[in-house]
Amino acid sequence: MSNTKPVLSICLTCRDGREEKYNSRGGERFAKKIVNSFKRQDDVIIRGVNCMSCCKRSCAISLSADKRFTYVFGDIDPKKPLYISSLKKLVSSYTKAKDGFLRRRDRPRNYQSNIIGRFPPLDYKSDIIEYFKDK
Numbered sequence: 517m518s519n520t521k522p523v524l525s526i527c528l529t530c531r532d533g534r535e536e537k538y539n540s541r542g543g544e545r546f547a548k549k550i551v552n553s554f555k556r557q558d559d560v561i562i563r564g565v566n567c568m569s570c571c572k573r574s575c576a577i578s579l580s581a582d583k584r585f586t587y588v589f590g591d592i593d594p595k596k597p598l599y600i601s602s603l604k605k606l607v608s609s610y611t612k613a614k615d616g617f618l619r620r621r622d623r624p625r626n627y628q629s630n631i632i633g634r635f636p637p638l639d640y641k642s643d644i645i646e647y648f649k650d651k
């Protein structure tokens with residue numbers, strides 16, 4: 517298992533339909549809440565990204581680390597506190613899991629159905645992956 521910290525990427529430019537009311541993008545507001553919530557960034561690196569190309573599923577985040585699975589989540593409502601509070605549990609489970617592999621039931625409920633993608637690390641060998649040889 518790699519010892520590198522997980523990286524939590526948050527799309528700063530995602531919209532949540534409340535832009536006029538708050539004069540800021542939903543992703544930006546969500547990112548601020550996350551940064552305030554984690555306080556110390558010892559256990560995770562938090563970074564903002566200007567568009568993660570999941571715009572139709574905004575707000576979007578991803579969780580990744582060297583030699584570990586990468587997860588992308590969308591349809592996040594930055595106004596719902598559960599998305600913040602359960603994010604800590606998600607990061608904690610990811611950090612503890614072998615290779616960062618999380619089954620659906622290993623993730624907090626609101627990070628189960630709104631998953632967009634799960635991508636294995638490069639050169640990963642597992643029965644969920646089939647390598648095809650060149651002919």
Ligand code: FES
Pocket residue numbers: 527528529530531543566567568569570571572574575576
């Ligand atoms: S604006 Fe957030 S994914 Fe494109």
